[in-house]
Amino acid sequence: MNRHGKNNRITAIAVLMILLLSLLPAGCRDGADQVAGGDKVKYLIGVSQANLIEPWRILMNEEIKDEAVNHKDLRLIFTDAVQSSNKQIKDVEELLAQGIDLLIISPNDSAALTPIVAEAYKKIPVIVLDRAVEGYDYTLYIGPDNVLIGRDAGKLVAELLQKQGGNVIEIQGLSGSPPVRDRSEGFREVVGSTGHINILDTIIADWQRDKAEDKLAELIPRYPRIDVIFAQNDYMALGAYRATRKLGRKDVKVVGIDGFAGPTGGLKLVEEGILEGTFTCPTGGREAVQYAIAILNHERGIPKKIILRSNKMTRETIPEYLQAREGRQGNVSRTGGRIVVGFSQVGAESGWRIANSESIKQAAKDEGIELLFVEADQRQEKQIETIRSFIEQKVDVIAFAPVVATGWEGILKEAKAAGIPVILSDRAVEGVDPSLYTTFIGGDFVEEGRRAARWLAAKTKGWPTVNIVELEGTIGSAPAIDRKKGFDEISKDHPAFKVLYSASGDFTEVQGKEAMQAALAIYGGDIQVVYAHNDDMALGAIQAIEEFGLKPGRDILVVSIDATRAAFKAMLEGKLNCAVECTPLLGPQLMQAVKWHMAGRQLPIRIITSEEVFPSELAAQEYSSRRY
Ligand code: AHR
Numbered sequence: 001m002n003r004h005g006k007n008n009r010i011t012a013i014a015v016l017m018i019l020l021l022s023l024l025p026a027g028c029r030d031g032a033d034q035v036a037g038g039d040k041v042k043y044l045i046g047v048s049q050a051n052l053i054e055p056w057r058i059l060m061n062e063e064i065k066d067e068a069v070n071h072k073d074l075r076l077i078f079t080d081a082v083q084s085s086n087k088q089i090k091d092v093e094e095l096l097a098q099g100i101d102l103l104i105i106s107p108n109d110s111a112a113l114t115p116i117v118a119e120a121y122k123k124i125p126v127i128v129l130d131r132a133v134e135g136y137d138y139t140l141y142i143g144p145d146n147v148l149i150g151r152d153a154g155k156l157v158a159e160l161l162q163k164q165g166g167n168v169i170e171i172q173g174l175s176g177s178p179p180v181r182d183r184s185e186g187f188r189e190v191v192g193s194t195g196h197i198n199i200l201d202t203i204i205a206d207w208q209r210d211k212a213e214d215k216l217a218e219l220i221p222r223y224p225r226i227d228v229i230f231a232q233n234d235y236m237a238l239g240a241y242r243a244t245r246k247l248g249r250k251d252v253k254v255v256g257i258d259g260f261a262g263p264t265g266g267l268k269l270v271e272e273g274i275l276e277g278t279f280t281c282p283t284g285g286r287e288a289v290q291y292a293i294a295i296l297n298h299e300r301g302i303p304k305k306i307i308l309r310s311n312k313m314t315r316e317t318i319p320e321y322l323q324a325r326e327g328r329q330g331n332v333s334r335t336g337g338r339i340v341v342g343f344s345q346v347g348a349e350s351g352w353r354i355a356n357s358e359s360i361k362q363a364a365k366d367e368g369i370e371l372l373f374v375e376a377d378q379r380q381e382k383q384i385e386t387i388r389s390f391i392e393q394k395v396d397v398i399a400f401a402p403v404v405a406t407g408w409e410g411i412l413k414e415a416k417a418a419g420i421p422v423i424l425s426d427r428a429v430e431g432v433d434p435s436l437y438t439t440f441i442g443g444d445f446v447e448e449g450r451r452a453a454r455w456l457a458a459k460t461k462g463w464p465t466v467n468i469v470e471l472e473g474t475i476g477s478a479p480a481i482d483r484k485k486g487f488d489e490i491s492k493d494h495p496a497f498k499v500l501y502s503a504s505g506d507f508t509e510v511q512g513k514e515a516m517q518a519a520l521a522i523y524g525g526d527i528q529v530v531y532a533h534n535d536d537m538a539l540g541a542i543q544a545i546e547e548f549g550l551k552p553g554r555d556i557l558v559v560s561i562d563a564t565r566a567a568f569k570a571m572l573e574g575k576l577n578c579a580v581e582c583t584p585l586l587g588p589q590l591m592q593a594v595k596w597h598m599a600g601r602q603l604p605i606r607i608i609t610s611e612e613v614f615p616s617e618l619a620a621q622e623y624s625s626r627r628y
Helices: 003-023 055-068 085-097 110-123 146-161 178-194 209-222 234-246 266-271 285-296 318-326 351-367 380-392 409-417 445-459 478-491 509-526 535-547 565-572 587-598 616-623
Strands: 033-036 043-049 074-080 102-105 126-129 140-144 166-172 197-204 228-231 253-255 277-279 305-308 312-314 340-345 370-375 397-400 422-425 439-442 466-472 497-504 529-532 557-562 578-581 606-608 613-615
Touching (some): 043 055, 043 085, 043 285, 055 285, 074 085, 085 102, 085 110, 102 110, 110 126, 126 285, 140 146, 140 285, 146 166, 146 178, 146 228, 146 253, 146 277, 146 312, 166 178, 166 209, 166 234, 197 209, 228 234, 234 253, 234 266, 266 277, 266 312, 285 305, 312 318, 340 351, 351 370, 351 535, 351 587, 380 397, 380 409, 397 587, 409 422, 422 587, 439 587, 445 478, 445 497, 445 529, 445 557, 445 578, 445 613, 466 478, 466 509, 466 535, 497 509, 509 535, 529 535, 535 557, 535 565, 565 578, 565 616, 613 616
Parallel strands (some): 043 074, 043 102, 102 126, 126 140, 166 197, 166 228, 228 253, 340 370, 340 397, 397 422, 422 439, 439 606, 466 529, 529 557, 557 578
Antiparallel strands (some): 033 074, 277 312, 578 613
16 A cells, blocks of 8 residues: 555544544543644554553653654554553554554563564564563564662662661562562662671562552561661552551651652652652653654664663752753763764774774764774773773763773773763673763674574484584673573573583684684594684684585584674585674664764663574575675
């Protein structure tokens, strides 16, 4: 159907729905709702909300509506599943029947909603908000890092209790939902590590204020000393506060999560001294609409996951937060006029890296951003020196791909002290406070390792032995650590998998070949599989196997990560069996993040790129369109 025909259809549906809805009494409208963005409707977006009992979800819908107003050719249809997964499944079916172009869904229950989300994704793009579904059958996920929020809450509770420690009660949301599990995990990890905080009891209050108040009213008399109540949302925290005050327990401190503005929001509760603190849990509503438009306009470089940043809210931090929010009209370039970005690159160790450098340089050019680009020959000291020189040159933004995961705290603190934001590109860092960097943009290396192992498990099904040589990346680098971790995680369930030999090839072809020669010298024909952490090392291993007189891809299966053109060529030649994608084309997303920062937007804490798996059977059809 052409767009004109579609517009007519949408207008007819819209008129019909408005008529129907206006005939229904308010209580029977079942949460269906429409927002008109303008006269000419180009896109119809369905928004399936889990419930509208939680104020946080009402805010999510409001943010979606507010952002939609900026896009005049957009119509939204809202549904409310009233906390029922069965109802939400029906809602999605009805939205699909109405011909929506894209679905935004915040699932009531992750497992129950997974099949219908996968079904919808076969037909249209799907953005999943807040609660993830299982697997990867969706276009984009946007949500918070609930483990991190739980940890931050734990740190605040530890600060409140100081060295003497104390007794805590935890109030959880709806039993079995992922944010409940994750927030609790993060919280318990931190308070448990103090050794002097005792979790007295845990109650489940389904995210509801009144349930929290009633259940606590019964529980409190049992405990003569309660120091802090941690509630997994502000609404339940308010219920907790009421219960304590009704029972005359004025000394009990309360901490929550959500931190939104407005008369009933957590910010006000903190300002009024009802809560000691809360943590913002962004809804992602605005971002969902912005990305929906980008997806519907077929823009390139849409990420797979966007993890939003949470902010700590106490009476001390609120003024600074509000000031930053008000002042986010835009950051002024320190270098006068043009935006200057300093980028410290790992080096030029692989085909992937060369494509990554090109992507960054090209994107800077396209966006009119001045780029200071320095390679570090895989040396951390050189990266630290380079970053320090960027600080001295007072660039607007520093970006870097950390060669190894640890040892960055000092230089990141120097950048923070100089007021220069830092973006992590491609590789993440470990053991630093996330407030020391603005965002991370890159792949999910653990998942890449899992994907390689899953492919291998399917390929070797029924084999009595699967003898593996693992060629690891640079020792201590995030991709080497995580790709091993992901592979090992899946391997555990496959007793035939046995890593005979494992060595680092430093992500280079030459060292990959040397490591494989060493493995062949010891294990020779017993080797059945090579798992290489990147294509370059796999290509080196292929040469070693051939020189040893065996046929790579047939006598020894080879699976690697990156999926560069060179890997595709090897697959077409029958020498490589599978390439797991890790995209180096990060430049456009990096420069977009720079621009968003300069425009005053708070960036997500992590932007995870979209990646696929290419078994050799798919190589021929993909090769010609391969961009790196
Ligand atoms: O950090 C990404 C990794 O670094 C790539 O997989 C590898 O080829 C590169 O050198």
